[in-house]
Amino acid sequence: MIDQYIYPEFEVVRNQNRCISCRVCERQCANEVHRYDTDLGVMLSDETKCVNCQRCVSLCPTHALKIVKSDCRLRENANWSDQTIKEVYKQANSGGVLLSSMGNPTPLPVYWDKILINASQVTNPPIDPLREPMETKVFLGKKPEKVLRRASGELITQMPPQIELSMPVMFSAMSYGSISYNAHASLARAATELGICYNTGEGGLHEDFYCYGENTIVQVASGRFGVHKNYLEAAAAVEIKMGQGAKPGIGGHLPGAKIVGDISRTRMIPEGSDAISPAPHHDIYSIEDLRQLVYSLKEATDYKKPVIIKVAAVHNIAAIASGIARSGADIIAIDGFRGGTGAAPTRIRDNVGIPIELALAAVDQRLRDEGIRNNVSLVVGGSVRSAADVVKAVALGADAVYVATAALLALGCHLCRTCHSGKCNWGIATQRPDLVKRLNPDIGSRRLVNLMNAWRHEIKELMGAMGINSIECLRGNRLMLRGVGLTAKELEILGISHAGE
Amino acid sequence: MKRVYVNEKWCLGCHLCEYNCAFANSGMTDMVKALKDKPIYPRVHIEQSDDITYAVSCRHCKDPLCVKSCIAGAISIVDGVVKIDKTKCVGCLTCVLVCPYGAVRPGPTGAAQKCELCLENSCGEPACVKGCPNNAIVYEERQEEK
Ligand code: SF4
Ligand code: SF4
Ligand code: SF4
Ligand code: SF4
Numbered sequence: 001m002i003d004q005y006i007y008p009e010f011e012v013v014r015n016q017n018r019c020i021s022c023r024v025c026e027r028q029c030a031n032e033v034h035r036y037d038t039d040l041g042v043m044l045s046d047e048t049k050c051v052n053c054q055r056c057v058s059l060c061p062t063h064a065l066k067i068v069k070s071d072c073r074l075r076e077n078a079n080w081s082d083q084t085i086k087e088v089y090k091q092a093n094s095g096g097v098l099l100s101s102m103g104n105p106t107p108l109p110v111y112w113d114k115i116l117i118n119a120s121q122v123t124n125p126p127i128d129p130l131r132e133p134m135e136t137k138v139f140l141g142k143k144p145e146k147v148l149r150r151a152s153g154e155l156i157t158q159m160p161p162q163i164e165l166s167m168p169v170m171f172s173a174m175s176y177g178s179i180s181y182n183a184h185a186s187l188a189r190a191a192t193e194l195g196i197c198y199n200t201g202e203g204g205l206h207e208d209f210y211c212y213g214e215n216t217i218v219q220v221a222s223g224r225f226g227v228h229k230n231y232l233e234a235a236a237a238v239e240i241k242m243g244q245g246a247k248p249g250i251g252g253h254l255p256g257a258k259i260v261g262d263i264s265r266t267r268m269i270p271e272g273s274d275a276i277s278p279a280p281h282h283d284i285y286s287i288e289d290l291r292q293l294v295y296s297l298k299e300a301t302d303y304k305k306p307v308i309i310k311v312a313a314v315h316n317i318a319a320i321a322s323g324i325a326r327s328g329a330d331i332i333a334i335d336g337f338r339g340g341t342g343a344a345p346t347r348i349r350d351n352v353g354i355p356i357e358l359a360l361a362a363v364d365q366r367l368r369d370e371g372i373r374n375n376v377s378l379v380v381g382g383s384v385r386s387a388a389d390v391v392k393a394v395a396l397g398a399d400a401v402y403v404a405t406a407a408l409l410a411l412g413c414h415l416c417r418t419c420h421s422g423k424c425n426w427g428i429a430t431q432r433p434d435l436v437k438r439l440n441p442d443i444g445s446r447r448l449v450n451l452m453n454a455w456r457h458e459i460k461e462l463m464g465a466m467g468i469n470s471i472e473c474l475r476g477n478r479l480m481l482r483g484v485g486l487t488a489k490e491l492e493i494l495g496i497s498h499a500g501e
Numbered sequence: 502m503k504r505v506y507v508n509e510k511w512c513l514g515c516h517l518c519e520y521n522c523a524f525a526n527s528g529m530t531d532m533v534k535a536l537k538d539k540p541i542y543p544r545v546h547i548e549q550s551d552d553i554t555y556a557v558s559c560r561h562c563k564d565p566l567c568v569k570s571c572i573a574g575a576i577s578i579v580d581g582v583v584k585i586d587k588t589k590c591v592g593c594l595t596c597v598l599v600c601p602y603g604a605v606r607p608g609p610t611g612a613a614q615k616c617e618l619c620l621e622n623s624c625g626e627p628a629c630v631k632g633c634p635n636n637a638i639v640y641e642e643r644q645e646e647k
Contacts, residue, residue, distance in 0.1 A: 019537075022516065022517075027515050059515065440636050
């Protein structure tokens with residue numbers, strides 16, 4: 001039997017009255033959708049290959065193009081949706097696991113959108129951030145339990161190692177290999193200019209980027225790619241990756257075809273060999289094992305760098321975080337179920353994990369209840385989309401947030417969710433030199449800096465409206481939040497009141 | 502003087518600059534009307550081989566061969582910008598022959614034409630630079646003037 005035909009998802013609509021046959025779309029589409037027919041003298045398209053990345057739409061000089069969702073639909077069925085049926089066809093054709101990229105797109109609740117922020121009226125006046133100083137700086141790391149003095153009465157000001165951030169936002173882990181050299185260069189340069197951090201992910205640190213070390217978090221993941229002494233020493237902090245929101249409980253696999261040149265050198269594995277990150281760390285089966293790795297890394301870096309442990313938000317996250325807070329780690333990073341990825345099995349991405357808002361509230365509360373909140377800073381990620389999400393996360397108890405998808409959007413990503421094809425038309429999730437070139441880090445870093453500066457302004461405005469002039473005063477200040485359309489149980493977990501209460 | 506410079510490292514070979522140039526110099530206000538179903542006469546051209554592409558346009562040389570060679574005295578330097586007076590050009594194309602960059606080419610009327618930095622057309626600044634998606638051509642003041 002032949003493969004089941006699946007009608008293309010998108011239609012390429014070209015307004016022939018506007019098209020000047022410049023062939024820009026043809027040259028820019030790595031999926032080879034467009035072509036010029038010399039006999040007919042017009043541009044034609046093969047929509048079966050279109051992934052709706054909108055590169056052609058963005059560059060067409062006469063705005064002659066649009067990509068629309070095809071309305072060729074299977075017979076309607078509330079139980080068997082068009083997509084579900086097509087997934088069955090695809091699997092019957094291929095016999096394989098379905099793969100997806102970027103974050104979970106399913107219509108599960110987004111709690112950020114059901115939380116509203118307070119503002120001051122009458123009795124405690126709002127503050128105008130353009131006229132008065134506003135502090136957005138945060139320090140991540142273990143905080144002392146109490147004020148300590150020497151016998152002479154002098155204050156002891158020595159602190160465990162901290163990361164200083166000019167605003168409570170960092171670019172989260174994306175490895176060199178999953179994203180391009182130019183994407184990394186853009187992130188590194190922007191983080192340095194902004195006074196925040198970016199994260200190498202598990203692909204090692206390219207030798208060209210050691211100069212951005214003070215603004216770099218280096219990752220130690222289950223594959224241990226590219227980990228060596230200089231790598232650890234170059235960084236502002238070391239992150240142990242236990243899990244990732246997009247695929248909790250799943251390892252990674254960068255095919256050998258992508259392990260070439262610099263990537264193979266940076267990962268310290270031979271060219272052409274598959275880069276397999278096992279699902280577990282094979283030396284970690286308990287909090288005690290984790291503690292050993294934390295202390296090996298601290299030992300290797302002379303106790304000068306905070307150690308972060310990154311976990312996916314899963315059912316027992318509060319208990320897991322409580323264990324981690326006792327493992328000697330300085331920072332816990334929690335990644336919610338909407339976090340992005342370069343490639344994940346679709347079923348895992350769309351069905352495993354829990355929302356970051358609930359995980360954050362539960363963890364912050366648990367650590368407070370157990371009196372160990374000062375042991376660690378909390379960083380959350382997994383779809384923080386705007387300055388408002390940042391403010392809500394901080395008010396729920398986060399010390400800082402990780403953003404990746406928003407950063408990629410600033411670099412040009414159009415969320416076509418086909419990173420795993422390796423043919424990113426925007427030069428981000430690809431290693432093909434002609435495509436990587438499309439992302440000029442001069443432009444990329446400027447756009448990232450613009451985005452973060454815009455968020456910083458908005459964070460200050462939201463804080464000012466609440467009458468708060470320092471982000472430290474907002475942290476865990478859940479009285480500043482109200483829920484709308486949430487059940488009593490959801491409100492209880494979030495630790496907030498309903499609007500009107 | 503500000504000139505158009507090329508960063509070939511970032512050129513994608515998309516040819517947008519050629520179309521933006523042709524439009525800017527067409528005297529029309531709509532790109533479709535200006536360029537649809539017609540041959541185009543851009544003043545910037547993409548040179549390409551397998552894995553390298555870059556845009557070439559007039560360098561506005563300090564001591565330009567085209568000015569020296571023009572038999573009709575149609576090419577002159579005005580405030581550093583090398584310009585061709587179309588009404589004087591006799592179409593002998595000696596300038597095309599002598600320009601070491603290949604930056605002069607015959608235009609639609611047969612008279613030679615070349616980049617004049619868009620200073621007098623509807624764009625007012627180099628259209629190629631303005632429309633380049635990847636900063637592969639820039640318009641700036643640099644020291645190393647020839
Ligand atoms: S894949 Fe992207 S560039 Fe190609 S036709 Fe579709 S939207 Fe355009
Ligand atoms: S980029 Fe636009 S104008 Fe150019 S060929 Fe494609 S559709 Fe036509
Ligand atoms: S517009 Fe820019 S990137 Fe495109 S061909 Fe011209 S110089 Fe190169
Ligand atoms: S400056 Fe203007 S005339 Fe010169 S090449 Fe660029 S677009 Fe064409």
